[in-house]
Amino acid sequence: xxxxxxxxxxxxxxxxxxxxxxxxxxxxxxxxxxxxxxxxxxxxxxxxxxxxxxxxxxxxxxxxxxxxxxxxxxxxxxxxxxxxxxxxxxxxxxxxxxxxxxxxxxxxxxxxxxxxxxxxxxxxxxxxxxxxxxxxxxxxxxxxxxxxxxxxxxxxxxxxxxxxxxxxxxxxxxxxxxxxxxxxxxxxxxxxxxxxxxxxxxxxxxxxxxxxxxxxxxxxxxxxxxxxxxxxxxxxxxxxxxxxxxxxxxxxxxxxxxxxxxxxxxxxxxxxxxxxxxxxxxxxxxxxxxxxxxxxxxxxxxxxxxxxxxxxxxxxx
Amino acid sequence: xxxxxxxxxxxxxxxxxxxxxxxxxxxxxxxxxxxxxxxxxxxxxxxxxxxxxxxxxxxxxxxxxxxxxxxxxxxxxxxxxxxxxxxxxxxxxxxxxxxxxxxxxxxxxxxxxxxxxxxxxxxxxxxxxxxxxxxxxxxxxxxxxxxxxxxxxxxxxxxxxxxxxxxxxxxxxxxxxxxxxxxxxxxxxxxxxxxxxxxxxxxxxxxxxxxxxxxxxxxxxxxxxxxxxxxxxxxxxxxxxxxxxxxxxxxxxxxxxxxxxxxxxxxxxxxxxxxxxxxxxxxxxxxxxxxxxxxxxxxxxx
Numbered sequence: 001x002x003x004x005x006x007x008x009x010x011x012x013x014x015x016x017x018x019x020x021x022x023x024x025x026x027x028x029x030x031x032x033x034x035x036x037x038x039x040x041x042x043x044x045x046x047x048x049x050x051x052x053x054x055x056x057x058x059x060x061x062x063x064x065x066x067x068x069x070x071x072x073x074x075x076x077x078x079x080x081x082x083x084x085x086x087x088x089x090x091x092x093x094x095x096x097x098x099x100x101x102x103x104x105x106x107x108x109x110x111x112x113x114x115x116x117x118x119x120x121x122x123x124x125x126x127x128x129x130x131x132x133x134x135x136x137x138x139x140x141x142x143x144x145x146x147x148x149x150x151x152x153x154x155x156x157x158x159x160x161x162x163x164x165x166x167x168x169x170x171x172x173x174x175x176x177x178x179x180x181x182x183x184x185x186x187x188x189x190x191x192x193x194x195x196x197x198x199x200x201x202x203x204x205x206x207x208x209x210x211x212x213x214x215x216x217x218x219x220x221x222x223x224x225x226x227x228x229x230x231x232x233x234x235x236x237x238x239x240x241x242x243x244x245x246x247x248x249x250x251x252x253x254x255x256x257x258x259x260x261x262x263x264x265x266x267x268x269x270x271x272x273x274x275x276x277x278x279x280x281x282x283x284x285x286x287x288x289x290x291x292x293x294x295x296x297x298x299x300x301x302x303x304x305x306x307x308x309x310x311x312x313x314x315x316x317x
Numbered sequence: 318x319x320x321x322x323x324x325x326x327x328x329x330x331x332x333x334x335x336x337x338x339x340x341x342x343x344x345x346x347x348x349x350x351x352x353x354x355x356x357x358x359x360x361x362x363x364x365x366x367x368x369x370x371x372x373x374x375x376x377x378x379x380x381x382x383x384x385x386x387x388x389x390x391x392x393x394x395x396x397x398x399x400x401x402x403x404x405x406x407x408x409x410x411x412x413x414x415x416x417x418x419x420x421x422x423x424x425x426x427x428x429x430x431x432x433x434x435x436x437x438x439x440x441x442x443x444x445x446x447x448x449x450x451x452x453x454x455x456x457x458x459x460x461x462x463x464x465x466x467x468x469x470x471x472x473x474x475x476x477x478x479x480x481x482x483x484x485x486x487x488x489x490x491x492x493x494x495x496x497x498x499x500x501x502x503x504x505x506x507x508x509x510x511x512x513x514x515x516x517x518x519x520x521x522x523x524x525x526x527x528x529x530x531x532x533x534x535x536x537x538x539x540x541x542x543x544x545x546x547x548x549x550x551x552x553x554x555x556x557x558x559x560x561x562x563x564x565x566x567x568x569x570x571x572x573x574x575x576x577x578x579x580x581x582x583x584x585x586x587x588x589x590x591x592x593x594x595x596x597x598x599x600x601x602x603x604x605x606x607x608x609x610x611x612x613x614x615x616x617x618x619x
Contacts, residue, residue: 241452246583
């Protein structure tokens with residue numbers, strides 16, 4: 001009996017093994033689908049009451065009167081994330097270039113370690129620094145002087161500056177930029193490293209200076225990876241929760257002032273979740289989660305598509 | 318592909334032109350260095366602040382006492398974060414226990430059974446899950462576990478963190494296995510070994526450092542997450558009745574360092590702020606050590 005089994009036993013072994021792997025693969029698929037399904041189900045009430053776009057674009061969020069619109073938070077998320085990416089992109093690219101092109105090997109190794117470590121700093125750690133050090137500093141040294149100066153010169157302009165408490169849109173954006181900058185750097189650096197040496201040598205051979213090598217040969221070749229990395233960082237900024245929740249001041253009004261308080265989609269979820277006693281309020285927070293899910297989905301798929309589309313060898317204009 | 322602009326460019330040089338080009342080269346180097354400092358300096362300042370502010374609160378009590386009510390800290394009675402440290406260990410390790418088998422399995426499927434029909438979908442969804450905000454993973458577990466079970470629990474927190482770790486582990490596994498040359502698999506198959514034995518006995522050992530690095534990086538990433546825990550394990554100011562029994566943390570609301578740090582930082586008590594900084598040191602150390610060990614493992618191997 002033992003002698004007859006090897007062939008069958010082998011087939012059974014392979015089948016069982018592949019079966020187990022399929023279960024793990026399916027559970028990843030199931031988690032993703034469950035996330036979409038549960039968010040959609042739990043958000044049904046506000047969406048059916050206010051309409052999918054009505055809830056999305058509603059500008060009033062008032063749990064007391066049962067009015068829920070997600071637009072202040074959607075706008076807050078988009079403004080802070082776009083601004084944080086804009087602030088951090090060029091510095092990140094600079095550091096990536098320094099590490100990948102200019103620095104001697106030992107220095108590049110050190111920089112890479114530091115960047116990867118900084119990328120691992122937990123969000124709450126930046127948050128406590130922001131709340132106890134940066135925000136009071138900015139309030140005393142920047143926001144209030146600017147606010148008073150404007151109040152003296154052009155009092156009618158003070159409205160769009162907003163209340164200079166230190167906790168608001170700009171402070172949150174600054175810390176958000178700090179959060180994503182190591183991540184952008186690491187992705188840009190990897191993209192630059194992937195550029196073949198021949199590409200550089202060709203430019204050197206034409207008599208290009210170092211900067212010209214970079215501009216003509218390296219950066220165009222790496223731009224797919226760099227762009228995709230920037231989009232991924234943007235996605236990271238969209239979902240960044242704790243540091244923003246600690247610094248943005250948490251106001252459900254439209255974020256139309258510079259210094260004033262605002263809120264983002266993740267920050268309103270984490271701040272109001274535990275207080276949401278009414279089922280409609282909770283469902284509205286789930287609805288915000290659903291929009292956050294959809295926006296993140298689009299951004300991630302866009303990054304994957306960019307990476308493939310702008311990949312070297314597929315650059316054609 | 319990228320050469321098209323070179324023809325009109327740099328090589329047409331009289332002396333003045335050349336000098337201008339060198340000048341631009343220098344200016345650009347200067348800008349690159351400036352940009353780099355703009356990135357590194359603020360972040361290093363943050364680290365320096367955390368360490369210098371938190372050190373004073375890092376004493377024996379910090380590791381052995383639980384937090385209790387704010388009056389304890391304000392009146393100077395012994396208080397610490399023992400409940401958060403223990404909770405972090407239990408919750409994070411349980412998450413690892415859940416995420417590692419599933420993540421490695423999914424990664425193996427992507428790398429070793431490339432022809433499998435499930436793979437294109439699996440790859441896209443895994444990458445998408447990797448990019449999904451952690452707070453959504455907390456919401457998912459809240460809906461699936463906390464609400465039906467009627468209680469916040471450390472185990473729910475573990476599940477949420479496991480979902481944070483999973484896609485990272487799967488990706489790292491796929492990457493590490495793909496690096497193993499096909500000749501190793503062919504050698505194994507030529508010996509008459511079945512495919513699963515080849516994968517487990519020949520491919521996996523070669524890829525092990527890469528796997529371990531992936532797991533450690535996933536752990537470091539999840540250990541810093543506070544948002545999903547606020548919705549699942551909630552937090553607690555006290556050690557459970559039997560502090561050495563992990564089940565006490567898993568079955569009831571449990572405290573963890575990142576989520577406790579948040580609560581301390583937004584509290585109005587100065588003593589709690591100091592403890593928040595100290596929690597920041599511990600958290601940073603945990604993340605940094607795990608991360609460095611992970612990196613060193615792969616560096617030596619390649």
